[in-house]
Amino acid sequence: xxxRILEVNDLVTRFHTQDGTVHAVNGVSFYLNEGDTLxxxxxxxxxxxxTVLSILRLIPEPPAEVARGEALFDxxxxxxxxxxxxxxxxxxxxxxxxQDPMTSLNPVHxxxxxxxEVMREHLDISREQANRRVLELLDTVxxxxxAQRARDFPHQFSGxxxxxxxxxxxxxxxxxxxxxxxxxxxxxxxIQAQIIEQVKSLREQFGMTVIxxxxxxxxxxxxxxxxxxxxxxxxxxxxxVADLYADPRHPYTIGLLQSLPNLGEDxxxxxxxxxxxxxDMLQEPSLCQFLPRCRYAIERCREELPxxxxxxxxxxxxxxxxxxFEPQGQDL
Amino acid sequence: MLRIIVNRxxxxxxxxxxxxxxxxxxxxxxxxxxxATFYGMDLAPGDDLEAMxxxxxxDRPLSAQYLDFLWQAVQGDLGNSIKTRRPVLQDxxxxxxxxxxxxxxxxxxxxxxxxxxxxxxxxxxxxxxxNISLSVSLFGISLPVFWIGLLLIWLMSVKLALLPxxxxxxxxxxxxxxxxxxxxSIAVISRVTRASLLEILNEDYIRTARSKxxxxxxxxxxxxxxxxxxxxxxxxxLQFGYLLAGTVLVETVFSWPGLGRYLVDAIKFRDYPxxxxxxxxxxxxxxxxxxxxxxxxxxxxxxLRTAERG
Ligand SMILES: Nc1ncnc2c1ncn2[C@@H]1O[C@H](COP(=O)(O)OP(=O)(O)O)[C@@H](O)[C@H]1O
Ligand SMILES: [Mg+2]
Numbered sequence: 042x043x044x045r046i047l048e049v050n051d052l053v054t055r056f057h058t059q060d061g062t063v064h065a066v067n068g069v070s071f072y073l074n075e076g077d078t079l080x081x082x083x084x085x086x087x088x089x090x091x092t093v094l095s096i097l098r099l100i101p102e103p104p105a106e107v108a109r110g111e112a113l114f115d116x117x118x119x120x121x122x123x124x125x126x127x128x129x130x131x132x133x134x135x136x137x138x139x140q141d142p143m144t145s146l147n148p149v150h151x152x153x154x155x156x157x158e159v160m161r162e163h164l165d166i167s168r169e170q171a172n173r174r175v176l177e178l179l180d181t182v183x184x185x186x187x188a189q190r191a192r193d194f195p196h197q198f199s200g201x202x203x204x205x206x207x208x209x210x211x212x213x214x215x216x217x218x219x220x221x222x223x224x225x226x227x228x229x230x231x232i233q234a235q236i237i238e239q240v241k242s243l244r245e246q247f248g249m250t251v252i253x254x255x256x257x258x259x260x261x262x263x264x265x266x267x268x269x270x271x272x273x274x275x276x277x278x279x280x281x282v283a284d285l286y287a288d289p290r291h292p293y294t295i296g297l298l299q300s301l302p303n304l305g306e307d308x309x310x311x312x313x314x315x316x317x318x319x320x321d322m323l324q325e326p327s328l329c330q331f332l333p334r335c336r337y338a339i340e341r342c343r344e345e346l347p348x349x350x351x352x353x354x355x356x357x358x359x360x361x362x363x364x365x366f367e368p369q370g371q372d373l
Numbered sequence: 374m375l376r377i378i379v380n381r382x383x384x385x386x387x388x389x390x391x392x393x394x395x396x397x398x399x400x401x402x403x404x405x406x407x408x409a410t411f412y413g414m415d416l417a418p419g420d421d422l423e424a425m426x427x428x429x430x431x432d433r434p435l436s437a438q439y440l441d442f443l444w445q446a447v448q449g450d451l452g453n454s455i456k457t458r459r460p461v462l463q464d465x466x467x468x469x470x471x472x473x474x475x476x477x478x479x480x481x482x483x484x485x486x487x488x489x490x491x492x493x494x495x496x497x498x499x500x501x502x503x504n505i506s507l508s509v510s511l512f513g514i515s516l517p518v519f520w521i522g523l524l525l526i527w528l529m530s531v532k533l534a535l536l537p538x539x540x541x542x543x544x545x546x547x548x549x550x551x552x553x554x555x556x557x558s559i560a561v562i563s564r565v566t567r568a569s570l571l572e573i574l575n576e577d578y579i580r581t582a583r584s585k586x587x588x589x590x591x592x593x594x595x596x597x598x599x600x601x602x603x604x605x606x607x608x609x610x611l612q613f614g615y616l617l618a619g620t621v622l623v624e625t626v627f628s629w630p631g632l633g634r635y636l637v638d639a640i641k642f643r644d645y646p647x648x649x650x651x652x653x654x655x656x657x658x659x660x661x662x663x664x665x666x667x668x669x670x671x672x673x674x675x676x677l678r679t680a681e682r683g
Binding site: 130139141145147159196 | 580586676
């Protein structure tokens with residue numbers, strides 16, 4: 042039995058804006074055991090980033106408000122931590138990589154100093170030791186000519202190389218958990234594959250637990266062992282990765298899977314797309330948020346909010362309707 | 374780097390010519406001339422105003438007078454004062470030194486206090502500290518210089534007898550005029566600093582810095598300030614110009630023997646060479662300050678620096 046690293050329960054985060062309250066995260070729960078790679082999947086704006094950023098209090102408060110929930114990291118609730126305690130966790134025990142490598146590094150500092158900085162903050166090491174370890178790290182994440190490149194500035198790096206630098210920063214203090222928030226979304230396809238391979242090999246090497254956020258179910262298949270699917274601030278389905286692909290139980294997940302291009306087919310030619318648009322999240326949700334777009338809705342869907350229920354071993358879905366997905370092959 | 378400097382200096386030439394020409398034309402279109410204003414006071418019968426004008430070269434065509442002035446100025450000679458008959462450079466040198474002292478002290482105060490207030494306001498945005506900083510700025514920007522000057526004299530010199538009310542002596546004489554002169558700039562610099570820092574705080578790399586577990590202060594000083602400094606540098610350069618203009622008033626209120634006061638006197642007496650020389654000096658200082666601003670920009674921005682290397 043592997044041990045629990047992170048357990049998030051009933052997380053609620055809202056943004057108080059001029060247009061009203063944005064209900065970005067509405068009672069999200071998930072967990073990670075040692076060695077897990079959890080995929081968080083959902084279309085843009087569904088609250089994936091806000092979920093993980095809330096845990097570490099990296100969202101701007103105000104306008105954000107982490108209204109409810111707990112985030113047990115090694116048994117301690119991060120949401121009750123003081124800023125000082127949280128700082129020890131950020132970059133020390135939990136490393137983060139973000140979506141846009143072009144803007145995630147500070148333009149006025151050298152790459153080397155941006156990597157060594159995080160070690161000087163968390164590890165008790167001298168400047169020289171830190172500098173030496175910077176070179177090791179840059180080498181480890183696949184940046185050639187590290188000694189030379191450590192003295193360069195971000196604008197002298199390509200997007201892919203900058204993301205490798207971000208990975209080096211995230212891994213510098215040997216974190217127990219790596220949170221990768223769409224780290225390849227902004228990169229082109231070949232670079233994307235390289236970065237994914239890099240993270241996979243580092244995961245083995247460092248024995249890390251990983252949260253990998255993406256809007257692309259295709260990426261998650263080869264990377265994660267479990268997946269949560271999010272829609273409009275809710276977890277709508279949670280399953281082992283194989284179960285999710287073989288037996289998706291939420292209409293939204295089914296829609297996502299249907300819209301994946303088959304192998305060998307043209308990337309741009311999405312087969313089916315889900316009709317309609319996601320809600321604007323300005324109303325406090327009282328019914329399933331997917332209802333207006335759902336082809337499988339039943340009477341009960343118009344009466345009460347679905348809760349996550351067990352439909353198989355470690356497989357949960359938040360849907361009243363008992364949908365099964367029959368792969369339809371050619372006639373799609 | 375060198376290219377930038379040369380470039381700037383070449384650009385400065387039309388600026389300096391333009392400024393001196395403008396001042397020259399304004400001076401000569403104002404009624405009255407030096408001969409009328411102070412030779413005119415104690416004219417002996419038989420004295421010939423025209424002869425005096427002729428002696429001073431004032432009867433020649435304006436274009437010839439201006440070109441003469443330019444030609445001599447290029448050679449480092451600003452001519453002689455009509456009033457004192459001494460070389461203008463010699464007459465103005467003490468004033469230049471005094472004004473430089475006043476302006477330097479003021480811009481120093483403005484930068485230190487203004488940036489500190491701006492950083493504080495951004496660091497504690499939307500808090501009571503932010504409001505305090507805003508109040509100081511509003512105060513500094515909305516009150517006229519001469520009024521603040523008089524108020525400070527009344528408070529610090531008359532009531533509390535802490536500081537001298539004017540004149541030139543040791544460093545204590547400098548405090549009140551420098552402070553008075555710096556108030557408006559403090560306001561502007563603090564506002565620009567705050568706005569610029571708040572904008573930078575929204576950048577992705579600030580989130581990265583926070584995700585490294587750095588303290589708020591380190592994030593502000595090491596990650597935010599170096600990126601947000603550029604608009605501040607620009608505005609400091611501009612403020613230096615306003616500040617030089619403001620010296621005229623402040624020097625009058627505090628009887629500070631600076632260039633501004635000499636110039637006001639010289640204008641009253643239509644002492645053409647002194648006015649033109651003084652304005653030229655101020656313009657040159659302005660150009661140099663702008664050049665320094667550009668160099669600073671260049672030195673602080675790795676994108677520009679490395680572009681030259683590679
Ligand atoms: N600073 C903010 N102010 C207001 N709303 C925000 C802010 N940041 C995010 N949101 C809202 O929260 C919701 C979730 O955003 P996010 O978690 O970034 O989505 P994603 O799943 O693409 O990562 C979105 O509807 C977004 O509009
Ligand atoms: Mg996101």
